[in-house]
Amino acid sequence: MAKIVTGKNHSKKEVILKKAATLFKTKSFSASSMRELADVVGVEAPSLYNHIGSKSELLQDICFKIGSQFTEQIEQISTSDKSTVAKIEAVIRFHIEMMAENFDEVYVANHEWKHLNEPYLTDFLNIRRNYEKSLMGFIEEGITKNEIKAVNPYVTVLTILSAVRGLEFWQRNKKNVPLHVLENDMVNQLLYGIV
Amino acid sequence: MAKIVTGKNHSKKEVILKKAATLFKTKSFSASSMRELADVVGVEAPSLYNHIGSKSELLQDICFKIGSQFTEQIEQISTSDKSTVAKIEAVIRFHIEMMAENFDEVYVANHEWKHLNEPYLTDFLNIRRNYEKSLMGFIEEGITKNEIKAVNPYVTVLTILSAVRGLEFWQRNKKNVPLHVLENDMVNQLLYGIV
DNA sequence: GAAAAAAACTAATAAGTGTTAGTTTTGTAA
DNA sequence: TTACAAAACTAACACTTATTAGTTTTTTTC
Numbered sequence A, B: 001m002a003k004i005v006t007g008k009n010h011s012k013k014e015v016i017l018k019k020a021a022t023l024f025k026t027k028s029f030s031a032s033s034m035r036e037l038a039d040v041v042g043v044e045a046p047s048l049y050n051h052i053g054s055k056s057e058l059l060q061d062i063c064f065k066i067g068s069q070f071t072e073q074i075e076q077i078s079t080s081d082k083s084t085v086a087k088i089e090a091v092i093r094f095h096i097e098m099m100a101e102n103f104d105e106v107y108v109a110n111h112e113w114k115h116l117n118e119p120y121l122t123d124f125l126n127i128r129r130n131y132e133k134s135l136m137g138f139i140e141e142g143i144t145k146n147e148i149k150a151v152n153p154y155v156t157v158l159t160i161l162s163a164v165r166g167l168e169f170w171q172r173n174k175k176n177v178p179l180h181v182l183e184n185d186m187v188n189q190l191l192y193g194i195v
Numbered sequence C: 001g002a003a004a005a006a007a008a009c010t011a012a013t014a015a016g017t018g019t020t021a022g023t024t025t026t027g028t029a030a
Numbered sequence D: 001t002t003a004c005a006a007a008a009c010t011a012a013c014a015c016t017t018a019t020t021a022g023t024t025t026t027t028t029t030c
Helices: A012-027 A034-041 A055-078 A084-101 A103-111 A120-144 A153-169 A179-192 B012-027 B034-041 B055-078 B084-101 B103-115 B120-144 B153-169 B179-192
Strands: none
Touching: A012 A034, A012 A055, A012 A103, A055 A084, A055 A103, A055 A120, A084 A103, A084 A120, A084 A153, A084 A179, A103 A153, A120 A153, A153 A179, A153 B153, A153 B179, A179 B153, A179 B179, B012 B034, B012 B055, B012 B103, B055 B084, B055 B103, B055 B120, B084 B103, B084 B120, B084 B153, B084 B179, B103 B120, B103 B153, B120 B153, B153 B179
16 A cells, blocks of 8 residues: 655645646646556555545646745835835846746646636636736836836836746756856846847 | 538648647647537537548647748848847747737647657757757857857847747737837847846 | 549547545554 | 544546547539
C-alpha cells in the first residue's frame, strides 16, 4: 500500500497541489488525467479523493493562490510612498521573482484559467482585471506627474504584463542568464528602451 | 445530409482548419473534441475524415502554416537594407499585423504546440529557435554598430517576443485601442522606453 | 442518363475519463 | 489491546474520446 509522503509543514493536499501544478504545466489541464496525477503522487487515483474534492478544485486552488499573492503585492506597492516609476519597477521585479520561485503555479494560473468553472472563472477574471487596473493607475499617475511619457496606458500595461509573463520561456536558459541580469535588463528595456 | 460550405478559393480542408483554429483557441486543443468540431463545421464527426487525416494533423497544419509565415518574413527582413533598429521595428510590426489578421491560428500556434507529436514537436521548436536566433542577430548587430545599448541580447529578444505575443489580450479591447495606436505605442516602449 | 468519384451517413470499437461505493489496511489514542 | 479515524485499496459506473468499417447519398464526368 503506497503512501503520500509529506515533507514538514506540508499537508497531503499541498503535496498533491504541487504535483498537480507541475503536471498541468507540462501536459496542460485537460490533457492531464487523475490517474497520471495519482501515478506521480504515488497512489491509486481514487485515493486522491480522500484529500481533494475534484480535479477542478485543484485548478481553482492553484489559480486563486497565485491570484491573491499578486493582488496582495500590488496593494502593498500601491500604498507605499515610492515614486510612480519605482512602483512600476517594483511590479516588474515582483513578477520576475514570483516566476522564479513558483514557476509551475504561475504558469498554470496564466495558461489554464480558461478551464475554471463558473463562478470561479468570472472571479478569476475580475481579480486579473483589477490587477491590470491598479497597474494602469500607476501609469496614469506617472503621466500626470510628468514622470512618464504621454503613452497609451492600456498599451503600456499590456506590454509590461506580456513581457513579464513571457518569462516562462526563460526557464530553459536559467543557467546562461542569471536572474538578476534578466531582472535588470527587462526593467531597463521596459522603462528606458534599448535605443 | 449536411454539407461543408466552402467560400471561393477555400478547399473543404481549409474550412475545417479555420474552424478548428477557432475551436482550439477557445477551448484548447485537448479539450476540443472532433464531435464539437464537426458540429461547428455542420457535419457528423466521421465525415471530417474524408478531408483530414487526424486531429493531430489539424494542429500540425495550423502550427506549421504560421511558423513558415514568420520564418519567411524574418528572412525577408534579414536580407533587406534597413538599419538594425528598423529591422527590429519591422519584426514587431509584423507580429502585430499577423495577430490582427490571423488571430486564431497565431494563438493556437503559440499556445497549443505542446500537443504536437514527434517529430513535429521537435521541428516546430527548431523553427522557433531559429526565429529567435535571427532576431537575436539583429540585436547583436545593433549593439556592435552602437545603434543599440549594450543589453543582454537574449533578454531583449525574450522581452520583445513576449510583448508581441501578449497581444492576444488586446483582442477584447479592439474597439477602444485601434491597431495603429497599439502598434506605435508598443514599438516606442520596446525601443525607447516610457520614462 | 450512366459510371465513377467524392463526401456524407450510421454503427461500432477499444481505450480512456472523472468519480463513487464499498472494503481493507494503516496510524493514533485510550 | 481495543476502538476509531484516516487513508489506502479494488471494482465499477456512466460517459466521452478518436477513429474505422461499411453503406448510402450526392456530385462530377463523360
